[in-house]
Amino acid sequence: MTSNMEMIGRDEINDLEAILSITNTDVDAVSHAVNANPDAIFTWDYSRSRPALVKLYEKAKTSQWNATTDLPWDTDVDQEKVVLANMMQNGENGFFSGDVDLSGTPFAKWGDKEWIELGVQSQNWTLSQFLHGEQGALICTARIVETVPWIDAKYYASTQVMDEARHVEVFAKYLDDKLSGHYPINAHLRLLLDDIIGDSRWDMTYLGMQIMVEGLALAAFGFMHQMTTEPLLKQLLRYVMSDEARHVAFGVLSLKEYYDELSAAEVRERQEFAFEAAVRMRDRFLQQEVWDRMGVDVKEATKLVMLDETRKIFQSMLFSKIVPNCKKLGLLDAADGWLRQRFTELGVIQFEDWTDTGEEYSALDEVAKDRASQAAAGA
Ligand SMILES: [Fe+2]
Ligand SMILES: [Fe+2]
Secondary structure: OOOHHHHHOOOOOOOHHHHHOOOOOOOOOOOOOOOOOOOOOOOOOOOOOOHHHHHHHHHHHHOOOOOOOOOOOOOOOOHHHHHHHHHHHHOOOOOOOOOOOOOOOHHHHOOHHHHHHHHHHHHHHHHHHHHHHHHHHHHHHHHHHHHOOOHHHHHHHHHHHHHHHHHHHHHHHHHHHHOOOOOOOOHHHHHHHHHHHHOOOHHHHHHHHHHHHHHHHHHHHHHHHHHOOOHHHHHHHHHHHHHHHHHHHHHHHHHHHHHOOOOHHHHHHHHHHHHHHHHHHHHHOOOHHHHHHHOOOHHHHHHHHHHOHHHHHHHHHHHOOHHHHHHHOOOOOHHHHHHHHHHHHOOOHHHOOOOOOOOHHHOOOHHHHHHHHHHHHHO
């Protein structure tokens, strides 16, 4: 039995002290090397034997878009006004729900100015994490092209490399041109990406990136798309999500076949990896770097974040793609439901019967929809 300590570096999942002890030490470095030594696999079997991946690849070829010309970059964005409008639409101070008693805390003295600044910093931070996560996806899918043994998967993964380059491009441009500052990668996200990239087994790259990180991203983009009142960001996310739906499908379609063949011990390792990834992503929600920049005591602020039950419900929704996909892969119930138990403790098991993302990508292809309506308007 692998202990929590061995998997996530602490015994108690909610040990705030331990969570906050993970920080980035080299925030000023321009590059970061991760040692990995996977085999690059040639295949001489060029037959197109996986129809679901063939279909996905065809879709990816026709739904490419150009970040430079397909988005309304001339949209004027006044970030403070947007934060204020989002606050008006989504309620209260824009951060804590009414569940949390802020009296006696540093936030009790905050006025509009501070709450708006928190909204601005949170947005800079969130989009910066999307940016770094997208680069992680770019590196992972380039890796998958090399390491996956099937030709249909190599073909498809190559289209995803282009998709991810486009995503890095749009988030970097949005941050540079429309927002007010970048944040370095969150310490927990970095730990997770390092683990994914440092693992030389090809399916772990898939599990970590396609199922866990991208599953969460797809849900997170969906929320932000719904919540934001800013039209450029809305459109940007709409197109990025169209791509992400294919990416998550790629993970589900590929791993299902592979995991059906694994031994019980091998499946258990995948369960542990999924659990570790889920914990890292949840730790990231505390956005410790933002509190630091706002000059608030990080421990005090994160303690309040952890007490916010409404916020927790909202955050658990970010697992609404991951849990059904893990179920479809057989990871929830293997080893006497080990991962089911863990996801129950994390408060996310209620999503197990939501739609898995194996097929959803066709319905989410907003790029194709826009092209069809433009063609109809021109005809
Ligand atoms: Fe992406
Ligand atoms: Fe992606």
